[in-house]
Amino acid sequence: xxxxxxxxxxxxxxxxxxxxxxxxxxxxxxxxxxxxxxxxxxxxxxxxxxxxxxxxxxxxxxxxxxxxxxxxxxxxxxxxxxxxxxxxxxxxxxxxxxxxxxxxxxxxxxxxxxxxxxxxxxxxxxxxxxxxxxxxxxxxxxxxxxxxxxxxxxxxxxxxxxxxxxxxxxxxxxxxxxxxxxxxxxxxxxxxxxxxxxxxxxxxxxxxxxxxxxxxxxxxxxxxxxxxxxxxxxxxxxxxxxxxxxxxxxxxxxxxxxxxxxxxxxxxxxxxxxxxxxxxxxxxxxxxxxxxxxxxxxxxxxxxxxxxxxxxxxxxxxxxxxxxxxxxxxxxxxxxxxxxxxxxxxxxxxxxxxxxxxxxxxxxxxxxxxxxxxxxxxxxxxxxxx
Amino acid sequence: xxxxxxxxxxxxxxxxxxxxxxxxxxxxxxxxxxxxxxxxxxxxxxxxxxxxxxxxxxxxxxxxxxxxxxxxxxxxxxxxxxxxxxxxxxxxxxxxxxxxxxxxxxxxxxxxxxxxxxxxxxxxxxxxxxxxxxxxxxxxxxxxxxxxxxxxxxxxxxxxxxxxxxxxxxxxxxxxxxxxxxxxxxxxxxxxxxxxxxxxxxxxxxxxxxxxxxxxxxxxxxxxxxxxxxxxxxxxxxxxxxxxxxxxxxxxxxxxxxxxxxxxxxxxxxxxxxxxxxxxxxxxxxxxxxxxxxxxxxxxxxxxxxxxxxxxxxxxxxxxxxxxxxxxxxxxxxxxxxxxxxxxxxxxxxxxxxxxxxxxxxxxxxxxxxxxxxxxxxxxxxxxxxxxxxxxxxxxxxxxxxxxxxxxxxxxxxxxxxxxxxxxxxxxxxxxxxxxxxxxxxxxxxxxxxxxxxxxxxxxxxxxxxxxxxxxxxxxxxxxxxxxxxxxxxxxxxxxxxxxxxxxxxxxxxxxxxxxxxxxxxxxxxxxxxxxxxxxxxxxxxxxxxxxxxxxxxxxxxxxxxxxxxxxx
Numbered sequence: 020x021x022x023x024x025x026x027x028x029x030x031x032x033x034x035x036x037x038x039x040x041x042x043x044x045x046x047x048x049x050x051x052x053x054x055x056x057x058x059x060x061x062x063x064x065x066x067x068x069x070x071x072x073x074x075x076x077x078x079x080x081x082x083x084x085x086x087x088x089x090x091x092x093x094x095x096x097x098x099x100x101x102x103x104x105x106x107x108x109x110x111x112x113x114x115x116x117x118x119x120x121x122x123x124x125x126x127x128x129x130x131x132x133x134x135x136x137x138x139x140x141x142x143x144x145x146x147x148x149x150x151x152x153x154x155x156x157x158x159x160x161x162x163x164x165x166x167x168x169x170x171x172x173x174x175x176x177x178x179x180x181x182x183x184x185x186x187x188x189x190x191x192x193x194x195x196x197x198x199x200x201x202x203x204x205x206x207x208x209x210x211x212x213x214x215x216x217x218x219x220x221x222x223x224x225x226x227x228x229x230x231x232x233x234x235x236x237x238x239x240x241x242x243x244x245x246x247x248x249x250x251x252x253x254x255x256x257x258x259x260x261x262x263x264x265x266x267x268x269x270x271x272x273x274x275x276x277x278x279x280x281x282x283x284x285x286x287x288x289x290x291x292x293x294x295x296x297x298x299x300x301x302x303x304x305x306x307x308x309x310x311x312x313x314x315x316x317x318x319x320x321x322x323x324x325x326x327x328x329x330x331x332x333x334x335x336x337x338x339x340x341x342x343x344x345x346x347x348x349x350x351x352x353x354x355x356x357x358x359x360x361x362x363x364x365x366x367x368x369x370x371x372x373x374x375x376x377x378x379x380x381x382x383x384x385x386x387x388x389x390x391x392x393x394x395x396x397x398x399x400x401x402x403x404x405x
Numbered sequence: 406x407x408x409x410x411x412x413x414x415x416x417x418x419x420x421x422x423x424x425x426x427x428x429x430x431x432x433x434x435x436x437x438x439x440x441x442x443x444x445x446x447x448x449x450x451x452x453x454x455x456x457x458x459x460x461x462x463x464x465x466x467x468x469x470x471x472x473x474x475x476x477x478x479x480x481x482x483x484x485x486x487x488x489x490x491x492x493x494x495x496x497x498x499x500x501x502x503x504x505x506x507x508x509x510x511x512x513x514x515x516x517x518x519x520x521x522x523x524x525x526x527x528x529x530x531x532x533x534x535x536x537x538x539x540x541x542x543x544x545x546x547x548x549x550x551x552x553x554x555x556x557x558x559x560x561x562x563x564x565x566x567x568x569x570x571x572x573x574x575x576x577x578x579x580x581x582x583x584x585x586x587x588x589x590x591x592x593x594x595x596x597x598x599x600x601x602x603x604x605x606x607x608x609x610x611x612x613x614x615x616x617x618x619x620x621x622x623x624x625x626x627x628x629x630x631x632x633x634x635x636x637x638x639x640x641x642x643x644x645x646x647x648x649x650x651x652x653x654x655x656x657x658x659x660x661x662x663x664x665x666x667x668x669x670x671x672x673x674x675x676x677x678x679x680x681x682x683x684x685x686x687x688x689x690x691x692x693x694x695x696x697x698x699x700x701x702x703x704x705x706x707x708x709x710x711x712x713x714x715x716x717x718x719x720x721x722x723x724x725x726x727x728x729x730x731x732x733x734x735x736x737x738x739x740x741x742x743x744x745x746x747x748x749x750x751x752x753x754x755x756x757x758x759x760x761x762x763x764x765x766x767x768x769x770x771x772x773x774x775x776x777x778x779x780x781x782x783x784x785x786x787x788x789x790x791x792x793x794x795x796x797x798x799x800x801x802x803x804x805x806x807x808x809x810x811x812x813x814x815x816x817x818x819x820x821x822x823x824x825x826x827x828x829x830x831x832x833x834x835x836x837x838x839x840x841x842x843x844x845x846x847x848x849x850x851x852x853x854x855x856x857x858x859x860x861x862x863x864x865x866x867x868x869x870x871x872x873x874x875x876x877x878x879x880x881x882x883x884x885x886x887x888x889x890x891x892x893x894x895x896x897x898x899x900x901x902x903x904x905x906x907x908x909x910x911x912x913x914x915x916x917x918x919x920x921x922x923x924x925x926x927x928x929x930x931x932x933x934x935x936x937x938x939x940x941x942x943x944x945x946x947x948x949x950x951x952x953x954x955x956x957x958x959x960x961x962x963x964x965x966x967x968x969x970x971x972x973x974x
Binding site for chain 1: 478479480483550551552556557558559562563647648652653654687688689690691692693694695696718719720723726727730731734737738741742744745746748749750751752753754755756757758766769770773774777778780781783784785786787788789790792793794853854857858859861862863864865866867868939941942944946
């Protein structure tokens with residue numbers, strides 16, 4: 020049934036067929052008193068409906084309050100004997116002020132309905148980006164396997180996000196595109212949009228999580244960059260290869276901090292408590308690498324010393340395997356004092372990425388715990404900013 | 406002659422009202438008097454309101470600063486806003502008008518000696534106390550940070566340690582609500598005096614009746630929902646866990662199936678109070694009695710059909726979204742009809758701007774904004790942008806606080822002389838009302854803009870571009886807080902030093918104004934005689950009593966002749 024409805028109504032909406040039908044007007048509408056700038060093909064119509072409702076609301080508000088104030092002034096009490104004789108019913112009036120608002124809301128309903136159907140019907144040729152939401156991170160995965168922490172999209176093409184959550188409900192909201200959809204564990208949800216204007220240098224659109232998900236709910240903000248098709252195509256290719264192009268010896272400081280961004284929500288570097296064990300020293304057994312690799316480590320996992328798990332002949336041959344397992348299968352062994360809160364990064368971090376992270380752990384002393392992407396003065400140059 | 410009981414034991418020398426009938430704390434704890442139960446509820450609800458209000462001020466104070474602050478972590482912030490919501494919804498607004506004011510006023514307005522089941526009434530209060538105790542215990546057990554909506558899987562798999570205790574508290578509070586509703590339905594059906602047909606019954610009672618229907622039918626669903634969540638959390642049975650084949654979104658359907666009708670539990674009795682206040686303080690017959698009465702019933706029925714409008718982005722099918730959006734507009738129309746009828750009641754009235762009336766007028770202003778801003782939320786395409794932003798927060802505060810709570814405070818002022826036998830200071834009443842009104846608008850109107858500009862809700866930290874809005878909003882909240890503190894002070898002060906109240910200070914014509922202020926223990930010495938409760942022609946000012954008096958003979962005769970000639974309601 021919804022297919023029938025959408026077929027009937029698609030004609031009325033812009034951008035449905037994927038072509039840039041915004042010939043008469045800019046692709047981005049400016050910020051107004053009520054609304055932020057509108058940068059998708061949906062924004063124009065939605066903003067129009069919003070403003071239309073606003074004007075109806077202003078009208079009825081001033082009408083009701085105006086009449087109220089006028090009556091209160093005109094019919095104010097004079098003296099103590101106050102019985103006032105006035106009409107107590109008028110059926111025509113009752114019908115009038117029931118039917119007129121009903122007509123108005125029916126009209127408004129249909130306006131919202133047609134815009135909505137368009138938003139729920141992605142075009143068949145939409146460019147698909149997979150999205151994974153975790154506590155408290157977004158990862159965007161492109162068709163060639165490239166992953167990114169921020170959302171890069173091509174201009175002038177419909178883009179469809181296919182989203183899933185690793186843990187709890189999240190919701191992806193790009194306010195300038197006027198799109199939002201909850202991200203649910205155990206199923207895929209979709210949203211689509213088309214942005215026609217590339218973002219200028221240094222500019223971006225905000226992406227917010229809009230379903231309460233815990234401590235880091237308000238720190239899951241990400242940036243959306245719109246690039247013209249040529250730039251986007253080369254970006255995607257570069258992004259897919261960025262790890263491969265880095266020399267293995269430089270992996271830990273060129274890639275480590277960038278990847279660490281996905282861990283930072285739960286793991287601090289300086290020993291401060293957080294949702295997960297700090298990579299720094301917090302229990303006297305050294306930083307994450309020392310306490311995993313030291314054969315005399317006093318660090319405790321599963322209520323036993325970590326040395327139970329790591330060593331020749333034990334479950335993990337060496338500290339690297341233990342750390343790798345912690346990233347891919349995090350809830351199998353849990354550090355004492357913490358809960359099973361870590362999502363898996365299988366599918367998000369490939370072997371090179373994990374090597375980069377382990378490398379960063381091994382060289383943790385070389386990093387400034389406040390801004391790990393800037394290496395200390397006695398090390399090599401810092402990599403490009405996030 | 407009136408039904409004022411002038412037997413010797415009711416003169417000033419010898420105590421003779423419900424407050425002095427028996428003394429001692431046990432006479433309150435084990436009372437069966439609906440008036441005492443109402444007063445106990447009132448104290449309990451207002452105390453909870455202040456605690457919830459402090460939570461709100463904590464939240465708003467943190468929001469002066471866009472980033473992290475050293476004195477409140479994100480977890481503490483999340484617990485603060487969750488506690489604010491849970492206290493206000495479950496401990497304050499849902500019980501406030503039905504259980505606090507309704508318990509006191511309903512039997513007297515009806516002309517009865519008490520409710521149908523006084524012991525059940527007392528038990529409802531005990532249940533409220535038990536529910537509140539569970540909430541207090543949950544704070545000691547680690548608090549809860551899931552939002553008052555308890556969405557899964559966050560609430561079933563994460564959430565702080567006090568989550569299960571507070572859910573048990575909500576379960577118990579649900580029964581308090583159900584039993585109160587049941588009591589009121591039976592009372593209204595069975596205890597009306599002769600002559601009080603349904604269409605001679607005051608509109609406050611129609612509103613409470615419609616509310617009671619929702620309480621009885623919807624609250625059990627909440628009970629089951631929180632019970633399922635407790636079991637899921639404790640034993641991981643998997644009903645809301647996707648990895649075990651369960652569905653997290655199912656919780657939202659269960660939860661909102663109650664919680665949407667719940668918001669009408671909050672607003673309907675408030676609308677009933679406004680009908681009373683507007684009519685009495687305009688000294689004029691209410692306009693459109695039947696339309697207002699039936700609109701309450703219509704709202705109660707339609708409220709069960711729209712729960713999905715809280716879930717437009719949840720993954721619900723597009724067809725469901727369309728249906729819920731369309732039906733949502735059906736609930737808006739009866740509410741608009743009420744507002745127009747109240748305005749028409751002001752027409753050709755004789756309006757006294759007492760504090761209660763000021764609250765009534767404030768209600769019309771604030772409810773109009775609250776109702777109109779529901780429209781962009783009911784409209785599918787605009788709701789996608791506005792859902793889970795501050796626009797929603799502003800909308801529901803306008804209807805829940807600016808309307809339901811304001812109506813409650815207005816009703817408190819309207820019936821304060823009846824309940825306490827004292828008049829409060831009109832001067833301070835006006836100041837309190839003005840501060841609350843101005844502070845409220847500054848706080849929450851700003852939040853509409855915050856939301857439409859894209860600021861999400863339940864955010865500890867935010868982008869600096871929103872800072873100016875938050876600063877204005879927080880300033881407003883302090884003004885509003887001051888207004889409420891002033892209100893509390895002058896009301897409490899009136900208990901000790903207020904002028905003694907006459908039986909009928911405002912000139913009402915319904916039955917509660919025809920017994921003394923405060924009422925005697927058994928309300929009426931003889932079954933009262935029923936006239937048209939909105940016919941003020943037989944109400945006159947008595948200089949000696951410094952209050953109004955209803956000429957009962959004339960009042961009843963006028964009603965009888967109206968009925969005979971086919972006029973009246």
